[in-house]
Amino acid sequence: MSTLPLPTGIFNIGVSVVTGSGLIFVGAYAGDYIRAIDERTGKIIWQARLSAGGQATPATYLGRAGRQYVVISAGGHGGLGTRNGDYVVAYALPSA
Secondary structure, eight states: OOOOOOOOOSOOSSOOEEOTTSEEEEOOSSSSEEEEEETTTOOEEEEEEOSSOOOSOOEEEEOTTSOEEEEEEEOOOTTTTOOOOOEEEEEEOOOO
């Protein structure tokens, strides 16, 4: 039996959110970014630098006019060395 460690990469801080249109929003990186990934291709199609580390789970909701928004808390993480802060950041997806 092998005792080699599993190739798991970095631990995850937060989970991703998948939209009905096939976008996956992730903020659980060891950095200050939130990213949108195409569910079909796995490619990053959008990213934004946050004011502090984005080690959190994004939330998504529909506004009154039917426009979709993505929100994330950006507070940083001392163990990862990301910038600390106290922010809630919202992004609006393009109108249909």
